[in-house]
Amino acid sequence: MPNACVSCPVFSCVSYSSISLSQATSSNRRGSACNNLAFSGWKCRRQIFARAVGAIEKESAMAEKPGTFLRDSEGEPSGTNSVRARFEKMIRKAQDDVCVAVEAVDGHGFREDVWSRPGGGGGISRVLQDGNVWEKAGVNVSVVYGNMPPEAYRAAKPVNSPDNGSRLGSIPFFAAGISSVMHPKNPFAPTVHFNYRYFETDAPKDVEGAPRQWWFGGGTDLTPSYVFEEDVKHFHMVQKQACDKFDPSFYPRFKNWCDDYFFIKHRGERRGLGGIFFDDLNENDQEMLLAFSTECTNSVIPAYIPIVEKRKDMPFTERHKSWQQLRRGRYVEFNLVYDRGTTFGLKTGGRIESILMSLPLTARWEYDHQPVEGSEEWKLLDACINPKEWLQP
């Protein structure tokens, strides 16, 4: 079954938390106003969500980490065996594991902020800034409870499921995710980004036959300033191995999706050398996709850390540093202009510091910079313009 919608904004950023969108009006039916405006499904949903800006609860700091951010009131299916409970457990363990691995290489520790929202949900933001190896590294987990207007539910659900449209009220949803960006200091050590998320809507209690919907989304991608082919191959190979354990079509499909997604349209180039990306994935068995997301999340350390260890102490010049800073500028352009999670999070009043944690510590914009053809800088740019099949024989 094809995806009903190519990507779900609620998945792309899980830092904005606990959205109550029931104020949105019901004038946006998919196929009428949205299609008239040439919005695809996800754009439509993003519009619908983003219109309810005023309704978001402000987060507040917590002194201690709770055992879970899941509600256990309201008779929700938040038992320890539910997918949402197991997903939260998985991402919280992954946050610990990644931070331990990074601290072991860097020598500096992460700062931690814990926060929650009155209506349920919350998150843990961890940041390591100005370390020995990383300029800025952030690892967030968060859990979001919200209410989705019925239009967004209709736009989000698979095409062939029953509508029951006119009878739906606002639909409660749940989203949880881990999200991380790490920018090293050494210009030969690449930036990595990964993000894995799970989304569920509750079955509306008063509408018989209206199904609960769920989706997985995520990806891991590498953004070097210089191309070391062995590094990029290693990175992609780890992604492929994780994918191949579940479906041989996953790696080629999600590799291309990644190249398509991280495209800086106004530059005609990708922000980096890709990896894997998928969104709104619900056509496979739920248990299989939970296991797949877990495998991908656990692959971040073996995919990335050995590369940084190899490159972190390489000598470099001002020219290398300056080029890295220009590429960091491109990273900022992508995240602020195109990244769905970031742009959606900014519009809907999420926790700004968690959303913008992905931005590098420093970045640079030179007017009309053009690398000399054939130079090392040019090679990176060329690979960002013309994505390569890194694992071809």
Next chain:
Amino acid sequence: MPNACVSCPVFSCVSYSSISLSQATSSNRRGSACNNLAFSGWKCRRQIFARAVGAIEKESAMAEKPGTFLRDSEGEPSGTNSVRARFEKMIRKAQDDVCVAVEAVDGHGFREDVWSRPGGGGGISRVLQDGNVWEKAGVNVSVVYGNMPPEAYRAAKPVNSPDNGSRLGSIPFFAAGISSVMHPKNPFAPTVHFNYRYFETDAPKDVEGAPRQWWFGGGTDLTPSYVFEEDVKHFHMVQKQACDKFDPSFYPRFKNWCDDYFFIKHRGERRGLGGIFFDDLNENDQEMLLAFSTECTNSVIPAYIPIVEKRKDMPFTERHKSWQQLRRGRYVEFNLVYDRGTTFGLKTGGRIESILMSLPLTARWEYDHQPVEGSEEWKLLDACINPKEWLQP
């Protein structure tokens, strides 16, 4: 008469040039789909324009500056006395004057790029990068010819003018503007931005009684990292004096408009300490508004250069530099996320290097940076959060 639309995207950035938008469909009538989606007039127009991305001609470099970028074919009113001709002359002289004034202070010269588009129009981009005083200073002029879909024309024209709607084909338009951002190195010397623009639609030849429309837009605003009250007062006083020569209501009105426009919504703060801003101005006499725009443009040098001369050699520490870099990060956030000219220009395939010339050479993002209450950094932030009446007795 109130403005028909608060702001026109075609005015906000004149670097994208020579747009042919006739491919856009006619499903977006103001008051139907647009209002359903809670779009205001300008958002509606931006949508309509932005949908025709593929139709923009690629610019090409020119070896020499032409005497004018105006077409003189097709019987257009581009005689030397037309408003469009006088406006182009004014902004080209202003570009020369500002560059001479900046070079005199900096010691470095501007690089110049001249470009044109096959269908008419073009521009001159001048950039001074890594100078003695300025990190990056850009001054652009450009002239744009395009075709506006009838929906955009309807959305743009004053409310009480005749519609003749259903009979309109695509409307030829003309836009010309000067746009500049200058980022000094010294953290005590402020950034300035100014932009003045003129927009005209041709009266459709085959529709009797359909009026030619025209608007002026622009503004000059100051973005310091530290507040020197005498500097900010001087800057605002020069703006007020320029405004008061034409209408005593202009300064208070355009000062507030500026505070409203340069708002970084997700931060709850303005990018700087304001100045003046106006858009879609057509309720006054055209000659008066041409003279007013000229006065404002010519006020940039006396408003800004004396401040830089006073601050450019002040001793500073790493702390001051780091705070300046954080404020530069906010500048990037505003321009990439909110600025209509930038976001519209990026979407419609304008000349990227001219559009992004406004970005600082370097910028910085620290996680959760909070200035100490009462500190000099805090005072600036406070003034960005709570705009002040700098000229009150």
